[in-house]
Amino acid sequence: MSSFRKIAVLGAGAWGTALANAAARAGREVVLWEFDEKQANALIKERVNTLYLPGVKLADEVTPAADIHAIAGCDAALMVVPAQHMRATAALAAPHLKKDVPVISCAKGIERGSLSFMSQILRATLPHNPACALSGPSFAADVAHGLPAAVTLAAKDEWLAADLSRALASPVLRLYHSDDVIGVEIGGAAKNVIAIGAGIAAGVGLGQSAGAAFIARGFAELRRFGSALGGKPETLMGLSGLGDLVLTATSPQSRNFSYGVAIGKGASPDGKLAEGAFTAQALVELAQKNHVEMPIATAVRDVLDGKITVSQAIETLLARPLTSEE
């Protein structure tokens, strides 16, 4: 029997809700904590997340909660809040987590200002709890509806990653384990920024050839950045890197891609969470600090900041000197 009997999920957005149900499907008892009291109370009463994941009932094993005390006694905690709120959420959880209980970031982004990845935030805030990362191509709605998906779960101690993977896996959700925490996080953070760019290209109507070129050259940037920061090649080529980039940079179901499409069309984005818009600046700063060239990410950042227009970004990228592929 798994030693991870009770799982706490912090953050009842689309992904937190989907993961709570996935953990229940894997046989765990789940507490789903939500910081917004009104939203938490609606979940307690209706057992459906009408705001973020309509049409999906919470599994019987999932107990929604507004009070952070409810996470006490959990054997593992999934941290599923937007990246810019990870530090505050970890600090809130700290007094309620026993030593050695693993904390698993499921967010995809880099903290602005500190330029920290989520695992670095977790290590700083919860120094006595192993910091892990879960990432890969997985739309919350797909996972919540029981469609098959595969993600990677990484911990420095690969035995722990393997144990956690077994505890959360089900016939429709495969978890691959890894000891490459930073590698897994890099893919999730960088792909969102590239996906916004791919969305802009689609919104402008640059065509599918340009879309494919965007993914390949965007992946070259992700890989350069990833290896400079110590990510393993197999991780960057795997589910959390290439896999998630392909999903996010091609699908209108992606909020990051759709955000880009709106910009490309000169329309207003729909207001849904697009993590890439928050991470673009931090990604470019971190790339510069590590002397990594990321022209696509930089162009996306500059468009988002209003420094250049979409047309100027396209012109600049197309006018770059012709070189070998890498």
Ligand SMILES: NC(=O)C1=CN([C@@H]2O[C@H](COP(=O)(O)OP(=O)(O)OC[C@H]3O[C@@H](n4cnc5c(N)ncnc54)[C@H](OP(=O)(O)O)[C@@H]3O)[C@@H](O)[C@H]2O)C=CC1
């Ligand atoms: N959706 C998906 O398909 C996937 C998402 N992810 C990642 O998971 C993370 C969460 O995304 P997702 O669940 O989709 O986001 P949603 O937009 O669905 O939900 C965001 C959640 O964060 C909460 N929140 C907002 N502000 C704060 C705060 N100050 N402190 C704590 N919580 C806050 C929101 O609460 P409120 O409603 O009260 O504002 C809400 O519960 C992101 O990093 C995303 O990239 C990863 C894989 C798949």
Ligand SMILES: O=C(CO)COP(=O)(O)O
């Ligand atoms: O990370 C995701 C899929 O793996 C979700 O992507 P979006 O946040 O762009 O919707």
